[in-house]
Amino acid sequence: MSTERRGGRTRSPEAHQAVLTAAAELLEEHGYQTLTIEKIAARSGVAKSTIYRWWRSRPELVMEAYTQTVDRRMPEPDTGSVQSDLAVFVTELYRVVKHPLRVRTLRGLMAEAQLDEDFREPFRAWVNSRRAIVAHLLERGVERGELDPGLDIGHATDLIFGPFWYRLLVEHEPLDPADAAAHVTRLIKGLRRTQGSEVK
Amino acid sequence: MSTERRGGRTRSPEAHQAVLTAAAELLEEHGYQTLTIEKIAARSGVAKSTIYRWWRSRPELVMEAYTQTVDRRMPEPDTGSVQSDLAVFVTELYRVVKHPLRVRTLRGLMAEAQLDEDFREPFRAWVNSRRAIVAHLLERGVERGELDPGLDIGHATDLIFGPFWYRLLVEHEPLDPADAAAHVTRLIKGLRRTQGSEVK
Amino acid sequence: MSTERRGGRTRSPEAHQAVLTAAAELLEEHGYQTLTIEKIAARSGVAKSTIYRWWRSRPELVMEAYTQTVDRRMPEPDTGSVQSDLAVFVTELYRVVKHPLRVRTLRGLMAEAQLDEDFREPFRAWVNSRRAIVAHLLERGVERGELDPGLDIGHATDLIFGPFWYRLLVEHEPLDPADAAAHVTRLIKGLRRTQGSEVK
Amino acid sequence: MSTERRGGRTRSPEAHQAVLTAAAELLEEHGYQTLTIEKIAARSGVAKSTIYRWWRSRPELVMEAYTQTVDRRMPEPDTGSVQSDLAVFVTELYRVVKHPLRVRTLRGLMAEAQLDEDFREPFRAWVNSRRAIVAHLLERGVERGELDPGLDIGHATDLIFGPFWYRLLVEHEPLDPADAAAHVTRLIKGLRRTQGSEVK
C-alpha cells in the first residue's frame, strides 16, 4: 500500500460504527442543531479525540451517517419515457418528507454548507451525484427526441431539485409525493420539443 | 394611539442605526459565520445588553440590516406580458450575485432558518413577501389568458425561486443575470395556456 | 438656612417609606445577597432613579430600613450593678437571633462594610453608637469601684460585642439569650481559678 | 489506590499554581472586592473554564490561595503556662495587621461567608481548625489546674477570637500585637477588681 503502516493498533470498526449510530440516534431524537461532537462522544462511548481523528467536522460525520445509515439510494428508473422516469424519481425524492430524520438531516447539511467553508465542496459533490442521475434521464429524453435538443440540462435539472429544496428549506407549502407527477407534467411541457424550438 | 408611551427614555436612533451598520460592515468584511453579537457590539459601540433588548437573535438582526441597509426592494414590473414581467423580475433577482455581501447574507439567513427554530417563521414571512410579488405577476397572466387557467400558482412560483436559491446555496453552476430571460422563456412554455390544458 | 430651597416639588414620604418597606420585605423573604436595587424598585413601585437620588448605595438604604423598621433601640439599663446592667444588655443583644430578618441584615451589613469602602464609615458610626452604651455602663462600674480603675474600656467593650458578632457571623456555636448572663458572669469573674469559683 | 485513574490528561500543576499566584497578586494590588474570576483568568493565563473546573466559587479559590500562599500556620505554643501560651498565640494572631494583603483577604472571606451560602460551611471549617488550637491550649490549662475546671471552652475561645475579628472587621480601634499580652492578661485575670489587680 501507499500508506505504510509500521505496526500499531488498527482502527476500531466498532468505534467507527458506534459514532455513526450515535449520531443518527441523536439526530432522530433532538434534531440537527443540538447535535454536538461532545454528545456523540458521550453517547457512543468513543473519545472526542478519536472522532476528530477520523472526521474533519460535524457535517462530514453527519453526511457519512446519512448516506450510510439513514438514506436510501436514489432510484435510476428506465421506464421508456422521460416523463414517467422523472415522475418515479421525483416521487421518491419527495417521499423524504415522510421521514423527519432525513428532513432534519438534509436541512442541517444544507445549513452547514453555508456556514462551514470546508464543507461546501464535499456537500456540492454529493449534490452533484444526485444531479447526475436526473441529468442522465434528461439526456436520454433528448436522445429519444422527447425533449428539445437545445435543452439546457443544467437548468432543467435545477427545475427538478430547486423547488424540492426550496420547499424543504422554507416550508412555505407542503412537499407531497402525490404532487410529484403533476409537477413533472407541468415541467415537461416546457422542456418538450416544439416545432420551432431554438432555446439558447 | 395604540402604542401608549407613558414616560421613559426614548429609543436611541443612533444606537439602532450603529448596530445595523456595524452588522453590515462585518458581514461585508468577514462573512456570516464569524459574525457575533459581541463583535457587533464592539464595532458599533452599542452595549450588548442594548442589542439583546431590541433583537432576539443574530439572524433577526441581520435580516433587519439586510432589508434596511443591504437590499433593494424587488421590482414589481408591469410591462404588459407575463414573460417580460418575469424576465425583469428574475434578472433583478439574479443580479444579487453581483453583490457578495448580499449573497453571504442570504445564504447565512437560510442557514439560520434551518438551525434556529425561532427564526423559521420570520424568515418564512420574508420569503412569502417576495413570493407574493411573483404570484401576483402570474395571476395577472392567468387573467389575461396568457397562462393556463388551472395553473398551480404555488408551484409556478417555486419554479422561479427554487432554482435561484438552489444555485445560490450549492453553487454547482453560476447564477448569471444574463441567463434570466432564457430561464423564464423555458418556464413559460410549460405554464402557457394550451388548447386542452386541464392540469390539476 | 444653608440648603436653600427655591420652589420645587417636595420629597414624597410615600415613596420614601415604600422603598424601606419593600427592602424589609425582600430581606425577610429572600435574604440579603439577592437583594438588589432593581427588585426594591420593582416591589415598591418607586423608580430606580428616585432611589439613587436618596440613597448612595444598597447598604445605606438597608441600614436605614434596619434602624427604622427592623430594629429596636438597644436598652440602657441602670440596675445598680455593672454585672446585671450588662446581663440585661447582652440578653437583649443575643435576642436578635430570634429574628432571622435581623440576623440576615446584620450579617449583610457587616459583609458590605468589608466590600464597600464608602459604607465602612457609616457602618462604623452605627457600631460605635452601640459601643457607647456598653462603654457607659462600664465607666459607671469603674466609678462605683466595681471594676478595676485601670480598665481598658475599649477592650472590655470588645469582649462584649466581639464574641457576639463572631458567633453571629460564623455560627460555629449557637447564640442563645439564655447564655447571656453566664457569659457576662464569666467575663466579670475572669477565667482564672479563684478560691470560690464555681462557674456553671 | 482508592482514586482510580484510568487514562486522561493529568491536572496541570502550573495552571493550578498560576491561578493561586494571580489571585494573591490581585488581592495585594487591588483588594478583595474588585477581584473577579475573569481578572484571575486574564492575569494567570489560565482559562476561565479551567478555573471553574477546580473551584466552585471565588471565595473557595481565595481561601486556598490564602492558606497556601498568603498565610503562615498558626503557632501551637507549649511554654508551660496557659497565659504565656495564649500570649504567644494572640500576638501572632494580631500580627496579621502588619500584612495588608492578609487583612483584606480575611475581611473578604468573612464577607463572602455572609453572602454566599455555599461558602459558609468551608469557611466555618477553616475557622474551627483555628479555634481547635486555642481550645487545646485552654484544655491543657484546665488539666493543669490553671483554669476553672467548669470552664466553657467554647465561650473562652470566642473571647480570644471574637474581639480579634471584631476589630479587624470594624476597625473602630487598632489591632496591635503589642496589646496582645495585655488582652490575654485581662482575660485571664478578669475584669473584676481583685486585691492585687494592677492591669495596665
Place this chain on the structure above:
DNA sequence: ACATAACCGAGACGGTACGTCAGGTCTTGAC
C-alpha cells in the same frame, strides 16, 4: 396666577462580570 424648579415614574443606555457551553488540541496510560 403662574412660572420655576425639584420631584417622580418609566425605561433606555453603556458597562462589567457572571457561569455555561462547545470547539478543537493535547497528554496520559492501557491495549
Place this chain on the structure above:
DNA sequence: GTCAAGACCTGACGTACCGTCTCGGTTATGT
C-alpha cells in the same frame, strides 16, 4: 498506533444588575 479519558485554552453565549441618563408629567413654593 490507536483508543478512552479527560484536562486544557479559546471564544461566544445570553443574563443580571449596575449606576447614569433622558423623557413626560406632577406638585409645591415664591413672586
